[in-house]
Amino acid sequence: MRTERVSGNGQDRREPRVVVGAAIIMDGRVLACERSAPPEVAGRWEFPGGKVEPGEIETDALVRECAEELGVRVEIGDRLGRDVRMAHGRSVLRVYLARLLHGDEPKALEHSELRWLSAAELDTVDWLPADVPIVAALRPLLAGG
């Protein structure tokens, strides 16, 4: 994992690496994605997304990751939930609401499976630990929540 060195006030400090995720909602359901790799997280479920590259705007990173991982175009909306610290504070998970554009249909280009979950189905998959508080914030926004 990379961290970036930031200079300011004559001090050097390490900023946490930002991992962005997209909570793509359609018809009251959210798209959950099962990781295929690496082995320690394969089989756990997440929001599509990934690391923000140096100099990249977070919403641009999400648009890029959704195209790479799902083959879809998305519009990014509001933040969902709070930043969740990962890897002993070396990175944070930051999730945004999103919607599909132009009738695009997500394909599992990098994940092993995709599922559309209603509020009642949110607990039927094994989310990565950092996603749990974000899934809780999502529940009231979905059908049946």
Ligand SMILES: Nc1nc2c([nH]c(=O)n2[C@H]2C[C@H](O)[C@@H](COP(=O)(O)OP(=O)(O)OP(=O)(O)O)O2)c(=O)[nH]1
């Ligand atoms: N994309 C994503 N990653 C998550 C979530 N929850 C969570 O703990 N993570 C973790 C898993 C990984 O350790 C890290 C994201 O790494 P990644 O492998 O998806 O990032 P990336 O697509 O930029 O991959 P790479 O360029 O490093 O290969 O954040 C989530 O909801 N979405």
